[in-house]
Amino acid sequence: MTQFGTWQPKIRGKLFYNWPQGACEEALRFTSAGQLGVEPYDVAIVGAGVVGCGLAYRLSQYDLRVLLIDRLHDVGEGTSKANSALIHSGYDAKPGSLESKLLHEAEADWPGLAARLKIPLDPIGGIMMAVTDEQERQLEAAEKNAHANRATDVRILSATEIREREPNASPDVRGGLLVPGESLVDPFMASIAYAEIALANGVDILLGADIAGVELGQPPGAPLHHLVTADGHRLPVRRIVNAAGLGSRRLADGYGGGAFDINPRRGQFLLFDKSARPLVQHILLPVPTAHTKGVLVAPTIFGNLLAGPTAEDLPLEDPAATHTTVEGIRRVVEGGSRLVDGLARQPVIATYAGARCACSQGSYVIRHNDGAPGIVTVTGARSTGLTASISLARHLIDGMQKELGLELSPDSAALDCRPDSAWPGWWRRPFENGATDARADHGCAVCFCEVISGGEIRDALDSPLKPRTMDALKRRTRVLSGRCQGFDCQVPLAEIVSGHTGIGIAQLTKNGPGSELVVPGQAEVTA
Amino acid sequence: MSCGQHFKVAIIGGGPAGIGVAVGLAKRGIGPVVLIERRAEVGGTPMGYRKKPGGVPTFVEWTRGRVVFGEELAGRMAKRLAKTDTTIRLSAQVTQIDPAEKRLTLLWPEGVCDVTADAVVLAAGAREQTPAEKGWLAGARTARVGFTRHITGWLDGHGLLPARKPVVVGSDLIAYSAAAKLRAAGSDKPVMIDRRRSPSAGLFERLFFRRWTRPDWSGDVTAAGIKGDRSAAGVQSSDGQDWHGDGVMICGELVPNTELALLGGLAVELPSRQLQLARGQALSEPGWFAAGNVLGGFHGAQWCYFNGRQAARRVANFLE
Numbered sequence: 001m002t003q004f005g006t007w008q009p010k011i012r013g014k015l016f017y018n019w020p021q022g023a024c025e026e027a028l029r030f031t032s033a034g035q036l037g038v039e040p041y042d043v044a045i046v047g048a049g050v051v052g053c054g055l056a057y058r059l060s061q062y063d064l065r066v067l068l069i070d071r072l073h074d075v076g077e078g079t080s081k082a083n084s085a086l087i088h089s090g091y092d093a094k095p096g097s098l099e100s101k102l103l104h105e106a107e108a109d110w111p112g113l114a115a116r117l118k119i120p121l122d123p124i125g126g127i128m129m130a131v132t133d134e135q136e137r138q139l140e141a142a143e144k145n146a147h148a149n150r151a152t153d154v155r156i157l158s159a160t161e162i163r164e165r166e167p168n169a170s171p172d173v174r175g176g177l178l179v180p181g182e183s184l185v186d187p188f189m190a191s192i193a194y195a196e197i198a199l200a201n202g203v204d205i206l207l208g209a210d211i212a213g214v215e216l217g218q219p220p221g222a223p224l225h226h227l228v229t230a231d232g233h234r235l236p237v238r239r240i241v242n243a244a245g246l247g248s249r250r251l252a253d254g255y256g257g258g259a260f261d262i263n264p265r266r267g268q269f270l271l272f273d274k275s276a277r278p279l280v281q282h283i284l285l286p287v288p289t290a291h292t293k294g295v296l297v298a299p300t301i302f303g304n305l306l307a308g309p310t311a312e313d314l315p316l317e318d319p320a321a322t323h324t325t326v327e328g329i330r331r332v333v334e335g336g337s338r339l340v341d342g343l344a345r346q347p348v349i350a351t352y353a354g355a356r357c358a359c360s361q362g363s364y365v366i367r368h369n370d371g372a373p374g375i376v377t378v379t380g381a382r383s384t385g386l387t388a389s390i391s392l393a394r395h396l397i398d399g400m401q402k403e404l405g406l407e408l409s410p411d412s413a414a415l416d417c418r419p420d421s422a423w424p425g426w427w428r429r430p431f432e433n434g435a436t437d438a439r440a441d442h443g444c445a446v447c448f449c450e451v452i453s454g455g456e457i458r459d460a461l462d463s464p465l466k467p468r469t470m471d472a473l474k475r476r477t478r479v480l481s482g483r484c485q486g487f488d489c490q491v492p493l494a495e496i497v498s499g500h501t502g503i504g505i506a507q508l509t510k511n512g513p514g515s516e517l518v519v520p521g522q523a524e525v526t527a
Numbered sequence: 528m529s530c531g532q533h534f535k536v537a538i539i540g541g542g543p544a545g546i547g548v549a550v551g552l553a554k555r556g557i558g559p560v561v562l563i564e565r566r567a568e569v570g571g572t573p574m575g576y577r578k579k580p581g582g583v584p585t586f587v588e589w590t591r592g593r594v595v596f597g598e599e600l601a602g603r604m605a606k607r608l609a610k611t612d613t614t615i616r617l618s619a620q621v622t623q624i625d626p627a628e629k630r631l632t633l634l635w636p637e638g639v640c641d642v643t644a645d646a647v648v649l650a651a652g653a654r655e656q657t658p659a660e661k662g663w664l665a666g667a668r669t670a671r672v673g674f675t676r677h678i679t680g681w682l683d684g685h686g687l688l689p690a691r692k693p694v695v696v697g698s699d700l701i702a703y704s705a706a707a708k709l710r711a712a713g714s715d716k717p718v719m720i721d722r723r724r725s726p727s728a729g730l731f732e733r734l735f736f737r738r739w740t741r742p743d744w745s746g747d748v749t750a751a752g753i754k755g756d757r758s759a760a761g762v763q764s765s766d767g768q769d770w771h772g773d774g775v776m777i778c779g780e781l782v783p784n785t786e787l788a789l790l791g792g793l794a795v796e797l798p799s800r801q802l803q804l805a806r807g808q809a810l811s812e813p814g815w816f817a818a819g820n821v822l823g824g825f826h827g828a829q830w831c832y833f834n835g836r837q838a839a840r841r842v843a844n845f846l847e
């Protein structure tokens with residue numbers, strides 16, 4: 001029997017939570033910069049979204065001292081946790097743009113990459129649907145544009161051809177575009193798997209560390225900088241990659257980075273129950289407008305059906321950037337119903353919103369030696385960063401070699417995939433692998449909607465990134481994400497986490513400090 | 528339980544309704560019967576309502592004309608069940624059904640297993656409606672947005688208050704009992720909001736809970752958002768009304784647990800998730816029945832128990 005959660009070879013990187021008095025064990029707690037060693041890092045990546053994690057994964061293939069930092073208490077908890085979860089073929093990009101190039105490369109990478117990361121990918125393909133005469137007239141140009149983006153398999157479909165493929169397509173459908181290169185992916189596990197492999201290969205990971213400033217090398221131009229956390233820790237680094245997404249502007253201000261303007265473009269989604277999944281066979285895309293790709297209807301890799309997103313520009317730092325609104329969700333239902341008949345009747349399970357990092361200077365702004373030698377700014381990964389994470393990482397490493405003098409020698413001991421013994425994941429259930437024979441807790445459900453066992457929660461807790469928040473467990477196991485939204489499992493789940501880690505149940509949080517599950521400051525009264 | 532075992536009757540769910548079915552079948556001498564419960568104990572929803580000094584009793588025991596704690600009522604039912612020959616499977620969840628074959632797939636500590644039966648009763652109970660299902664409540668996704676089940680889980684299970692300044696969303700009996708439980712455990716006076724103009728709980732029920740609290744009521748809320756950064760800070764309506772708090776409790780408005788039926792292909796109405804009954808408690812496929820709160824609406828625990836007994840009668844008729 002495979003003992004899940006064990007990694008062979010051993011994990012080489014260090015993992016810490018900068019979480020004073022927080023809900024993690026002492027051994028995981030960051031108290032002083034000395035815990036990371038005295039030797040400066042060759043590269044520090046600020047921002048452990050899918051972009052930062054992808055870069056850490058690629059850099060971990062070389063003999064380098066690398067640090068990956070995020071202010072949140074898990075990787076991939078920013079924009080990377082709330083998106084459409086699609087691998088895009090780039091058929092609708094601007095031909096000749098960096099985005100077009102990155103997506104074209106990434107589309108070819110993903111099947112092999114998903115196999116190495118051991119995350120599910122479903123190449124179901126997309127159909128862009130024209131539902132007005134005007135939209136129908138745009139199809140030819142869209143096809144041409146796709147071919148210019150080297151998506152040569154894209155072709156026009158007649159209304160009849162669409163109905164054959166999509167019996168529930170709106171009766172208004174006039175025609176469309178078949179886009180075979182679009183796929184479904186698990187967006188959460190992409191960041192997590194990248195980061196797990198990076199950690200195994202020796203990348204250090206520091207979570208809960210808000211980088212509030214950068215002390216540039218002195219005299220100006222000297223190659224040693226310090227990252228300074230909001231609570232005063234100083235971390236010596238030779239090179240910095242600002243992959244902080246919507247935090248990239250504030251961070252860049254700390255090192256005098258060049259001009260760019262970003263703002264959150266909110267996208268609201270509606271998630272339908274699994275009974276709605278058979279309604280569609282492909283990713284159904286609307287004909288885009290100049291401002292937005294519009295509301296799409298797509299299955300999720302988890303077997304639900306998704307509609308969204310909206311596109312609403314909000315000011316930087318607006319906390320509402322990830323809030324849903326009654327009005328926004330109404331527009332999602334309206335938009336989705338233009339593509340799929342009967343969508344509004346489907347039972348819903350949740351709404352959520354993500355904030356795209358919209359940059360006035362365009363998608364994928366990359367600056368080398370920005371503000372000071374050794375600093376790279378990467379921002380504006382607006383709508384495609386999940387897909388492009390792998391090709392972007394390569395592109396960034398190329399740039400660092402050329403512009404920052406980064407020298408690379410491959411680490412012969414580095415893994416490029418998660419081992420078979422990695423925690424299996426919700427799509428590869430232990431009881432389908434015979435593990436229930438040895439561990440009864442793999443057969444005892446705690447989340448009834450998604451049928452997740454207590455054993456799987458314990459396996460996830462033991463996995464390399466030592467997830468310690470409810471949301472971190474949710475992204476790995478799907479607990480709390482079914483139709484009852486934690487009604488049945490919240491408290492039993494907390495009991496399992498507390499029992500397995502020894503963390504007091506009243507200390508447990510949804511996603512870090514300030515998000516305690518019960519009013520803070522109470523002592524548990526044993527029943 | 529060896530895989531592929533066959534029973535005369537299989538009961539999905541060991542709450543008051545499922546227990547009622549098992550007791551009713553035993554009285555008629557029908558067997559073998561299996562009762563499958565996904566929790567570690569039988570008794571269902573009422574079991575979470577522990578008997579505590581200073582606590583709030585919320586379950587009406589009509590047969591004795593009094594209001595008791597859930598675990599007292601369910602405990603008495605469980606005793607009656609223990610006197611029968613019913614095979615009881617705990618920590619066993621039915622994950623899939625095949626209506627035509629009357630086959631159930633279940634996950635339990637020994638693995639995955641199928642059982643078949645001549646008749647099946649769905650007694651899976653209900654849960655509370657989520658904000659997304661309500662449609663009029665959106666906003667931030669924060670900590671301390673919970674359900675009544677979390678109040679009982681934290682309070683009765685661990686002596687922890689899920690909210691000190693609660694905003695209760697909903698206004699039925701469950702919402703009032705949730706408000707009373709919180710207040711009795713030391714919370715501030717709860718605020719209660721709902722889309723309805725006036726509370727859906729009846730006057731008698733509201734008067735009963737007045738002993739513990741009389742929540743600050745606001746009705747007619749047509750669109751609102753949960754406020755807060757990392758944890759809930761209250762609710763704000765789109766027309767600017769603001770209710771502060773440190774936790775939002777989503778209470779009542781039960782949604783029947785009919786997903787097995789829906790995903791298995793039995794007739795279920797959408798988006799309400801109501802079972803479509805052929806007649807009485809019989810479902811769209813012959814040999815399938817339902818009892819208790821899975822039938823939709825709100826019913827007290829004792830009603831569910833007797834509804835289970837009635838289902839047993841219908842099952843007996845079917846088996847003849």
Ligand SMILES: Cc1cc2nc3c(=O)[nH]c(=O)nc-3n(C[C@H](O)[C@H](O)[C@H](O)COP(=O)(O)OP(=O)(O)OC[C@H]3O[C@@H](n4cnc5c(N)ncnc54)[C@H](O)[C@@H]3O)c2cc1C
Pocket residue numbers: 046047048049050051052069070071072076077078079080081082083084085086087088209210211212243244245246247248251265266267268309354355356357381382383384385386387388
């Ligand atoms: C509605 C919507 C739909 C989308 N659909 C798709 C899709 O289908 N396919 C696709 O490929 N892409 C999609 N995207 C785009 C994709 O989600 C993003 O491009 C990608 O997640 C960006 O990753 P990132 O790492 O740049 O940013 P983030 O995930 O935001 O990561 C940045 C990280 O930096 C951290 N950080 C910020 N400031 C600091 C600081 N000072 N100190 C420490 N840490 C800091 C943050 O906490 C955060 O974790 C969509 C996006 C949205 C919003």
Ligand SMILES: Cc1cc2nc3c(=O)[nH]c(=O)nc-3n(C[C@H](O)[C@H](O)[C@H](O)COP(=O)(O)OP(=O)(O)OC[C@H]3O[C@@H](n4cnc5c(N)ncnc54)[C@H](O)[C@@H]3O)c2cc1C
Pocket residue numbers: 539540541542543544545563564565566570571572573585586587619620621622650651652653654655675676701704781784787818819820821826827828829831
């Ligand atoms: C949150 C909440 C609070 C309530 N509060 C009150 C109150 O204060 N006072 C009051 O009088 N009534 C209250 N009620 C109503 C009360 O629950 C019912 O009166 C009664 O418990 C319903 O009995 P039941 O057997 O139909 O359902 P339940 O008691 O819910 O029992 C259903 C059982 O089926 C099991 N089950 C479900 N699906 C499966 C499956 N697939 N496999 C195996 N087992 C399964 C469940 O684990 C559960 O034990 C409340 C209901 C809810 C949901």
